[in-house]
Amino acid sequence: EAQVTQNPRYLITVTGKKLTVTCSQNMNHEYMSWYRQDPGLGLRQIYYSMNVEVTDKGDVPEGYKVSRKEKRNFPLILESPSPNQTSLYFCASSPTDYFEYSADTQYFGPGTRLTVL
Amino acid sequence: KQEVTQIPAALSVPEGENLVLNCSFTDSAIYNLQWFRQDPGKGLTSLLLIQSSQREQTSGRLNASLDKSSGRSTLYIAASQPGDSATYLCAVDNAGGTSYGKLTFGQGTILTVHP
Numbered sequence: 499e500a501q502v503t504q505n506p507r508y509l510i511t512v513t514g515k516k517l518t519v520t521c522s523q524n525m526n527h528e529y530m531s532w533y534r535q536d537p538g539l540g541l542r543q544i545y546y547s548m549n550v551e552v553t554d555k556g557d558v559p560e561g562y563k564v565s566r567k568e569k570r571n572f573p574l575i576l577e578s579p580s581p582n583q584t585s586l587y588f589c590a591s592s593p594t595d596y597f598e599y600s601a602d603t604q605y606f607g608p609g610t611r612l613t614v615l
Numbered sequence: 616k617q618e619v620t621q622i623p624a625a626l627s628v629p630e631g632e633n634l635v636l637n638c639s640f641t642d643s644a645i646y647n648l649q650w651f652r653q654d655p656g657k658g659l660t661s662l663l664l665i666q667s668s669q670r671e672q673t674s675g676r677l678n679a680s681l682d683k684s685s686g687r688s689t690l691y692i693a694a695s696q697p698g699d700s701a702t703y704l705c706a707v708d709n710a711g712g713t714s715y716g717k718l719t720f721g722q723g724t725i726l727t728v729h730p
Contacts, residue, residue: 502658529716541704541720548716556717588658594716603649604718606659 500525502607504589510613511579519574519610521589529592530572531556531604532564534585541588547572579614586611617642617709621721628695628728636690636724638705643683649718650679650690651704659704663690695728702726 502523511517523530531546533556543556547566561583563575572591576583589607618641628634638648647666651659663672663679665688671680678691692699702725706718 531716533718538722540722541706541718543717546716590659590718592716603661603664604716605661606651608658609656 500605502589502591502605504587504607504610506610507608508611510615512615513580514578517576517579517612519576519587519589519612521572521574521607522570523572523589523591523605524570525591525593525605526569527591527593527605528569529594529604530566531590531592532562532572532574533588533590534558535588535609536585544574544587579612581614584612584614617645617707617719619705619707619719619721621703621705621724623724624722625725626727628726630695630697630728630730632695632728633691633693634695634726636692636703636705636726638688638690638721640686640688640705640707640719642707642709643686644709645683646708648679648681648688649706649708650677650688651706653702653704653723655701662703692726695726697728697730699728700726 505520532544533541535541542558545564547553587610590604592604594602620639622637649664650662653659665672665681676693681688702723704723705721
């Protein structure tokens, strides 16, 4: 089944304890992205990756890191989580090749609900 | 900076009604506009994608239109059912700029269809 998977789905942690949220897609998509969703603020892009080893900042990158060593994986790393990073996180992927633009649907994972105490 | 607004914020209708959800955006230089559905505690499901060169897209009981020049899109749901209850999100993918593929989302319309 074609899908975007995220792990863990739920996580409660404490301030300062490094964590990684994994994202994997099995559709051979070029493009991957991370969003966070907060009440009243909607969905905002954190980081994106147009291809392996190509990543860039979205609107709210502070406090986050990403890497794209393989096409299928795009982990989100919080080196020192803080309570303001408590949120619902979504990973998305798309077959779009933004170097030869042909916009296509973005497919979203099920979400990771993170609570930082 | 692109801004996306959805009206109404919430809508409650009886089963069987036809309904329209509205989305407006401030920057008409878009690649595409996408409508998503989000169920409580779940991810986003893509419903319809309209490319900037298109005027509308249809899938089953759903029809989405796009008027790029006026910065508006509508999602029409025919013969609504209780299973249509969800939050509907509109998102635009802007052309150009430096943030490729960034979707700018509206706040969503919470739809409740009661039997």
